[in-house]
Amino acid sequence: MPAPLNPFKRALAAGEMQFGCWLGLADTFSAEIMGQAGFDWLVIDGEHGPNDLRSILAQLQVLAATNAHAVVRVPVGETYMLKQVLDAGAQTVLVPMVESGDQARQLVRDVTYPPHGDRGVGYALTRAARFGTVSDYGTTANAQICLLVQVENRRGLAALDDILAVDGVDGVFIGPADLAADMGHMGNADHADVQTAIMDAISRIRAAGKAPGILSTRDSMTDDAIAAGAQFVAVGADVLLLGQAARALAQKWQATKE
Template identity: 70%
Template sequence: MPAPLNPFKKALSEGETLFGCWLGLANGYTAEIMGTAGFDWLLIDGEHSPNDLPTIRDQLQVVSASDSHPIVRVPIGETWIIKQVLDAGAQTVLVPMVESADQARELVRACRFPPVGDRGVGYAMARASNFGQTTNYGPTADAQICLLVQVENRAGLAALDEILQVEGVDGVFIGPADLAASLGHLGDMMHDTVQSTIMDALQRISASGKAAGILSTDDAMTRASLDAGARFVAVGLDVVMLAQAARTTASKWRDGLK
């Protein structure tokens, strides 16, 4: 029995456009709720959310049972953490702060078994192989792993064309908040310079044949990103959705009676 098909990777390779949402609440119950919402993919955030391996695993379990594809963003591009989330069952990984082609090549190796990579061979005891029941997991797993790298500062932009040439990188995600800060516009992703830089990067990624990604909660920016070639687009964050809905409801009744 081979490793299961990665539907997210397949859809991107076929040119589909996929809409997703960030999961930052670090909770399996809320991840299960989000899995009923109809997003194509949900990103379990290990960089800016209070997640650890057990909470990532719990969310992988519930999201994998939904119609949404789970993606894990690791906190840093290190082989040890990539190995752990892959063993926990992630098939798609997003790595932040990628700044060079050499770094991208190291990440590709972290996602692949020897002799072509550095991923540790312990899948017989891992959730990824259904605890050994996926008998042909090892020889077939590499083809189903989807590696997304995040370019989000000046160094990454300078190396973008070289990163796009790295075989095994399936997509490049532009991190708008960090990119804005790197360009001298912290907190202002809508600045003209930031927006033109983002759209240029998305166009270059799309032209390379790799999938381009972005996070945007601004409708105009989302549409511009799609026009520039973005194909996996996060259009919401669960933390922001909860906070906004809670504040609106509280204000409606607290301030409405004054």
């Protein structure tokens, strides 16, 4: 019995558009609600969300019952972190702040079993192999793991061609907020220079045969990114959706007291 098919990786390889959303609330109940909302993919955020391995595991479990594919963003590209989330059942991982081809090559090794990689072989004990019931997991898992790397500063953009040349990187995600800050435009990803850098990077990623990704909560930027070639696009975040809706509702009724 082989490792389960990764539908998100297959969709990216086929050139299909995938719309997603961010999960930062670190809660199974809200994750399940988002999983049933109709998105193609959802990011369980371990970098900026208050997640640990157990909360990531719990969200993977509830999302498994929905049609939304779970993407786990680790806090940093450390071998042991990737090993843990993969063993917990994540098939797609997103790694922040990738700045060189060498770093990307090591990340490929981190998510790949020996002899070509460094992923620990303990799958008989893991949820990823359904606790030993996926008999061929060790020989088939590599093909179903999807590695997404984030390029989100000037060093990363300078090394983009080297990163794109690395076999085993499935997609490159451009981080607008960090890139804007690094370019001297904190909080202003709409700055013309930042937008030019983003759209140029997306075009280069697509031309290299990798899937380009981005997070955008502004429709005009989303449209521009799609036109440039973006293929996996996050269009919101649970924290923002809840906060915006709650504030609007409170303001509506507080205004009646005036």
